[in-house]
Amino acid sequence: MSEGGPKTAVVLLSGGLDSSVTMAMAIDDGYTVHALTIDYGPRHQRELEAARSMARHHGVEPKVARVDLSAFGGSALTDASIGIPSDTPEDDIGDAIPPTYVPGRNTVFLSMALAWAEAMDADAVFIGANSVDYSGYPDCRPEYMDAMQRAVDLGTKRGVEGRPIAIMAPILAWTKADIVRKGIELGVPFDLTWSCYQGRPLACGRCDSCQLRLRGFAEAGAVDPVGYEEVEA
Numbered sequence: 001m002s003e004g005g006p007k008t009a010v011v012l013l014s015g016g017l018d019s020s021v022t023m024a025m026a027i028d029d030g031y032t033v034h035a036l037t038i039d040y041g042p043r044h045q046r047e048l049e050a051a052r053s054m055a056r057h058h059g060v061e062p063k064v065a066r067v068d069l070s071a072f073g074g075s076a077l078t079d080a081s082i083g084i085p086s087d088t089p090e091d092d093i094g095d096a097i098p099p100t101y102v103p104g105r106n107t108v109f110l111s112m113a114l115a116w117a118e119a120m121d122a123d124a125v126f127i128g129a130n131s132v133d134y135s136g137y138p139d140c141r142p143e144y145m146d147a148m149q150r151a152v153d154l155g156t157k158r159g160v161e162g163r164p165i166a167i168m169a170p171i172l173a174w175t176k177a178d179i180v181r182k183g184i185e186l187g188v189p190f191d192l193t194w195s196c197y198q199g200r201p202l203a204c205g206r207c208d209s210c211q212l213r214l215r216g217f218a219e220a221g222a223v224d225p226v227g228y229e230e231v232e233a
Helices: 017-028 046-057 105-119 142-155 176-186 208-219
Strands: 008-012 032-039 063-066 124-126 166-168
Touching (some): 008 017, 008 105, 017 032, 032 046, 032 105
Parallel strands (some): 124 166
């Protein structure tokens, strides 16, 4: 960004509820946004399709980068031999790191977003990480974000020059209901988003992600416009 010019940011856009609301917040905060969607080798392409639709809703053509984390395995989201949990009791979600955790994902995502941000001299990277109503992922915690910010300050040209790129995680401490309410306020088209871990035509309503999403809409007093197989939205 030139001195006194507009603020610019790279937004990590997965196509899910959290990243879509985060992108709307960055735009509302006055940033010129560049959407980065990363195809990391998931078992289905539904979130990638949703990300493209959401970016284009905002008049942005998303950049899609590919890094095949499925080559390493270790996650139910990239390895079909690992089952995706269903019908987990709500009080148990987040008690342990689930098989849907993708090893290294947010570290890889942030590194790629920061590389693009520094290359274009952007001011910030936005990520829709959430540490309250989440599935127990270790790379969605405040301590992790603080550590990554320190690495950025030390390991980038902008950081060394005293103009560090800010890692912005504005919904980190919000509940899913808070996120839904903010999305409604900002006019986020929730019908374009996709949160389900399954890749079927309708959301399953039973995986951890669906359960957290449905609870968020219910607690916000709103109706989820996405169709569900097992649960009425």
